[in-house]
Amino acid sequence: MRRRRPHARLLLTLTALLGLSLGTAPTATAATTTPEDRGTALPIAYHCDLAVDQLHQRVFISDYNTGTVLVADYQGRLIGTVKNLPGVCDLELSADSRTIYAPLALGDAISVIDTGTAKERARHSTGAGTVPFHVALSGQTLFFGYGEDWEASIGSLTLNTTPPRVRLGLVPEGDFNGAPLMVTSPAVPGRLVAGDQRTSPGSIGVYDVSGTGLVERTWVREPGGSSAFNDLALSPDGKTLLTASGGVYHHPSFRLPDMKEGHTYPSTTYPTAVAASSRGDIAAGVDSTEPEPDIFLYRLGASSPYRTVTLAPATGYNNGGLRPRGIAWSPDGTRLFAISEHNDEDHLRLVVVPSAHKPASG
Template sequence: MVVPPVPAGQVGLGVETVDEMVVDSTNRRLYFSLGRGRSGVRVSDLSGGYQRTIGGLPGASGLLLSPDGATLYVALADADAVAVFDTKTLTETRRYPTGANTCPTRLAWALGKIYFGYGCAAPGFGLGSLAVGPSGGTVSLGLPLGGEYTAPPVLRGSTSSDYLLLAVDRTGPRSSLAPTQVTLLDVSWETPRRLGSDESWRECLGLEDASLSPDGGQFVLACSAIRNDDGLLNPADYHPAYSTADLSPVRRYYGGDTPVSVTTSPDGAYVILGANSVLETDPRVHVVRADGRGIRTYEFPRTARVIRAGVAAGGGTTTLHAVLTDQYGRNPTLHVLSEYTRGATWLSLHAPSTVEGRTVQLTGSLSRQYLDPLTPQRLQVKRKDAVGTWGLPDVLADANGRFTVNDWPTRPGENVYTVTYPGSETLAPASTSARLWVTGATSALTLTAPSTVKRAAKLTVSGKLTITGAPVPPPWTVQVTRKDASGTRTLPAVTASTSTGAFSFTDAPPVGGTVTYTATYAGDSLTTGSSKSAGVRVTHDPTTLKLTTKADPKNWAPTVTVTANLGKTYTNRQVCLYAQSHGEGRRTLKCGTVNSSGNLTATDLIHKRTTYTATFTGDHRHAPVTVTTVVKTPAKVDVALVSPSYTKSGNYRIFHYKGNPVAKSWVSPSAKSACMYHTVQEYRSGAWRTVTTSGCHKLNSSSQGTYTWTGKRKVGVNYRILAKFGGNTASEPTNSAWAYFRFRN
């Protein structure tokens, strides 16, 4: 028998020890109890992911799923109770006390009740039951077992013969060599009754695990040592099975020495044996049919150890779950073992390292774990090359598993051949690959084009195709495309010279902008294709765009009419108008299609110098263009005489002749730090005549300024004052209106 390695992949469980494991196929979970002296149940998905720990469960030991999978029962050896969990929500719903100092550990279903092995220390080990009802649980202790047990009995029930209960004394490991206590009970009586004698399995010493078949027809033991017919002890190298009808030996299941685990598939068709094989080879999990015929073996590293009762089979799947530790019993890991109901197969495939464009032959073999007669098996073949993956004709493996693949690879470079055995009812699928290198010809292209041309002007693009390696027959056809703003167009193909590889073509690009010409040689089954591109800048036809404004430049805050006029274009008749007042961001006035005269008009209200912009984004033939113009507007200037005290007479303010009039001026929009000038005039000889012109008075941060007139004055003479704004980058120079005043005694 040849044993392939266990599939790669193990998951650390993140705990120090694992006491029991149970598979919840309905909710796709695994549960791991942590054992006495610890608290909690570790939970994961079926692959060992999404791990978490349910705490608050002192001495969590035995685990039991209800027949419908809706409830998980946990024996709490350090809390004298059985905890009940909803498997959908993982919340604890009840906790049933089992009595002081009972230390329940192992659980089993039988005839609607939960039976549990209990006992904190010898000689107080016994069997109890828990009848669960709507109003609570009824606990019975001290049920008959027969014989003295050295530990709380391990219990196993049967799904079909649900009146049967198997109780065994876990006396392992082999070093103890303690005789095995096994009791088969009929729990259909008010007080469970023992069935038959326990003498027939006295050959088993150092018991580690037991399994009761789903139909109740037999039970299988995992024993550390076996007493032969002469009474001599030998290391166990098989798992003995016994009939439940008369307790007689019925079969030996061989699966390696030092058995530590045994379980049965949910349908009873397979028996799964766990052995650490410390005397032979490596720790292993061995799967046999119920009749003893070998199906599959999973081997593990020699330093690993299968824990007692460490293998479980979930309902409705072909996957096993095994828990192993290191050789010191630490660092438990989960191993997911697939396809346990079908024999392991594996493929080998051999290929030459290099071929040169000719037929290639690959040879291989299909092997299986148990060398039963093998009928010819159909194998699927695929080839993956630089282009893709191709299905090839199936091949047959003969009765010895040998097969041959013949092919003509169509692409140079690395070719990967994959042979797959899809499996059968009794054999698992397998797949393998082999690589080989196919040499052929390679091609390369160069391409040259003018850097710039006018739109619609004729140009010539030239290139060269170079082929190296295997000879390639003519013609050497080169495909050509042109890509511009309107899309990609295929141009007439050209033929490269087989002597020089040179080729050329002409074109008149109709669209402005960047135009890319691409030459492509497709290659063939043994020649790599190649491609090369060259870019040309095609200038657009010029575009005429005019921008005019209309406004009264003397008015403050005038309304401006802005008009753009677009000349001839190809397809695009869209223009956008923008305004940007001094010190502000750009505003969109209007975007739209020009009218039949080419005009687009918008209005704008401004308070300071504003730049207007018209843009045209261009089209396939005409260039984009932007034009600007500036509209200037005067500032708003006000002046008022504010002190000293005065009286009023019409438009005049009357000051005492000893007071110096103070004029206050304002400028809008804000002109902080700009210069303000003041002019004072008096009326004499029938006209206004200037008597004072001030220098620069800077406006404050509020765009305000003051001026005090200290000049000579006459009582009864009319005066007036004017504020002059010198202008800035935002506004044109502006004068205020006159403010009138005179003096009195």
């Protein structure tokens, strides 16, 4: 059934500005870290996503504007660039860490990048005018969010056929305003979660994956009071969805597949990013406008952070901080990578937070 399209609103809604609770700031008992090294200056002013490859110990950073993917090592040093990727956005790592799948919004294609050589291995067309932005991998099927405005939908690309088969229109147009964010988990291979990144209040759809198709299980408008979603992540067991939304000043979680609201991770203004490690650590990132932490690190289900991270000393009000979707754990869960921006600079920075994991007994 086609849903009635809601009116598009600004990302920061009037409701958020006037009435939403600021929440309770995390307690000051957590260890706070301000990296002495402000990180590596990147030759870009914008980024869309980052992925961390444990096999080769590399970090991949996509830039939509320049159509490039930067490659850095685990120390944050730039070691390469993948070029000619028009409109590159998401970076989805394969289960064996040997391949990255990257949608090309300005190329109507999915790029297949070899993580070992840092070169494009193949490129698969998704169809003229599809404009793919976001991807999520489930087994041998790559799902991609594509399209613009209320003509957006979800498609799929089968990776175990030659050539890969493309399917479009797996959800009705009008469900999402623009290509939706999507997440999957190998722990629950038959499930895909998609969220609206452009409309407030935000919407979340939970789907069963059947072959290359989608069967809707749950559809929720404005879960937990959220506006448009800046980021989504799944817990290690794939049973909990974690969200970052600028409309609520904390990071809520939701039980899957019914989207019942669960544990809340306190943070501060304008959450921009969230990431869960394989060890059960949660990184909750915000767009800090004052000299205060940009990232809060929690054990799964904890009420207080065990550590906070300030990406750089503030030199003035609204000096910048964490980029949207700007944090990622290494697959082994021991270190955290962050993309920071500052108003006094015309480039982004890659910051490495080593030893970010806290043992459960600690």
